[in-house]
Amino acid sequence: MINNSTGSCPCGAVKYQVLGPLRPVVACHCGQCRKSSGHHVAATSAKREDFALLEEHGLKWFSSSAGIRRGFCQECGGNLFWDKAELPSISIFAGTLDQPSGLQLVEHIYVDAKADYYEITDGLPQRQGFSITARADNGQ
Numbered sequence: 001m002i003n004n005s006t007g008s009c010p011c012g013a014v015k016y017q018v019l020g021p022l023r024p025v026v027a028c029h030c031g032q033c034r035k036s037s038g039h040h041v042a043a044t045s046a047k048r049e050d051f052a053l054l055e056e057h058g059l060k061w062f063s064s065s066a067g068i069r070r071g072f073c074q075e076c077g078g079n080l081f082w083d084k085a086e087l088p089s090i091s092i093f094a095g096t097l098d099q100p101s102g103l104q105l106v107e108h109i110y111v112d113a114k115a116d117y118y119e120i121t122d123g124l125p126q127r128q129g130f131s132i133t134a135r136a137d138n139g140q
């Protein structure tokens with residue numbers, strides 16, 4: 001639905017562009033997302049061929065599990081990307097998009113691993129583990 005989106009970390013040492021659709025936003029409450037974000041992650045995703053880095057001097061990749069890496073800014077610490085090598089898409093943390101994003105949060109995943117200090121009260125679907133939406137390689 002969105003055809004030209006841009007985003008960045010807070011300091012601008014990582015900037016990106018997506019020329020193509022973005023998937024609806026999925027909130028991930030898993031332990032990795034909790035620890036790296038300080039709360040939980042909300043991510044969209046884009047096809048690899050639609051995604052381009054416009055500024056990457058701050059970009060650092062951390063291998064978080066086999067075949068999976070997380071991209072963050074080593075200047076300011078902003079978390080931006082989740083990248084599973086075998087997927088045709090890259091996950092982009094929705095808050096890093098320049099506003100308005102035009103996107104909507106549609107579901108929560110890994111709710112079984114969420115932290116104990118909050119409840120999910122928005123009425124959206126809550127799934128244990130991964131989901132169909134999160135697996136989809138791009139927006140509808």
Ligand SMILES: [Zn+2]
Pocket residue numbers: 009010011012013014058073074075076077078
């Ligand atoms: Zn930065």
